[in-house]
Amino acid sequence: ARVSVRESTWAAYRNAVGHLVDGLGGGSLRLLSPLEIERFEQQLLSSGRSAKTVANVHAVLHRALSDAVRDGLVDRNVASLVSPPRAERPEMNTWTVAELKEFLGSVDGHLLHAAFVVLATTGMRRGEVLGLQRADIDLARAEVSVRRTVGVVDGRIEIGSPKSASSRRLVALDTTTTEVLTDHLEHRAGSAWVFPGEGDGPLNPASFSTTFDRLVVRAGVPRIRMHDLRHTYATIALGAGVHPAVVSERLGHSSIAITIDLYSHAVPGLQREAAGAVGDLILRV
Secondary structure, eight states, rough: OOSSSSSHHHHHHHHHHHHHHHHHTTTOOOOOHHHHHHHHHHHHHHHHHOHHHHHHHHHHHHHHHHHHHTTTSOSSOGGGSSSOOOOOOOOOOOOOOOHHHHHHHTOOOOTTTTHHHHHHOOOOOOOHHHBBGGEEETTTEEEEHHHHHHHTTTTTTEEEOOOOGGOEEEEEOOOHHHHHHHHHHHHHHHHSSBBBBBTTSBOOOOHHHHHHHHHHHHTTTOOTTTTTTHHHHHHHHHHTOOOHHHHHHTTTOSHHHHHHHHGGHHHHHHHHHHHHHHHHHHOOO
């Protein structure tokens, strides 16, 4: 898989294989049983590993054993007989419109003010915002092109492609965000990166998140993760009546089903509005 996956995915595979070697590496491949796998995964959970981590380890083991079946090393994939633990979805915390305005007002004038505005008004991911270069921004058309992402792998900054084809997209900007970006670019010339870090590279994502956390405390608004700004945008957009298909496209989801599943709490209100609007058209005399 080394030549076909992103560096962050490769790092996750390496981590999973490390667990597998430590926990199962001393046994016989042909004698590996479902019960042995279940005990191994329970031991990982008992040692403090998250359900998501164990589920990832199981997926790598399943893939490896599938390859072993293909290569004639074993007769069946015993991992398919084991149900991995279900990874709990991280709790989603969002700000109200008033709280978001309070935060953005408190960081007005900060070096990264424009970055926080872009996060708040587009729903872009942290790595996508930090991956923006000047050539990706068309101020005349009020839009940005998401062409790369910035992450941290093993403590190093990694610049790569968006996570999926749908993540590579054009994102329209509102008038105020366009003005904020225009001012930001005029006053911070000299780098190809919209939000540069040390040297010639982009800002370190970990440093960006640390700055955000500190500014949230200073603003006196409820504590949320930086990624929750993306959830806040989606919730506000859906609550404002923006069609889920449009929200899905702006977020870079691969399908509208993902958007509906993640933000179903914001959809019931839209259904009630739709019921009323259509009912009035059909039944009102």
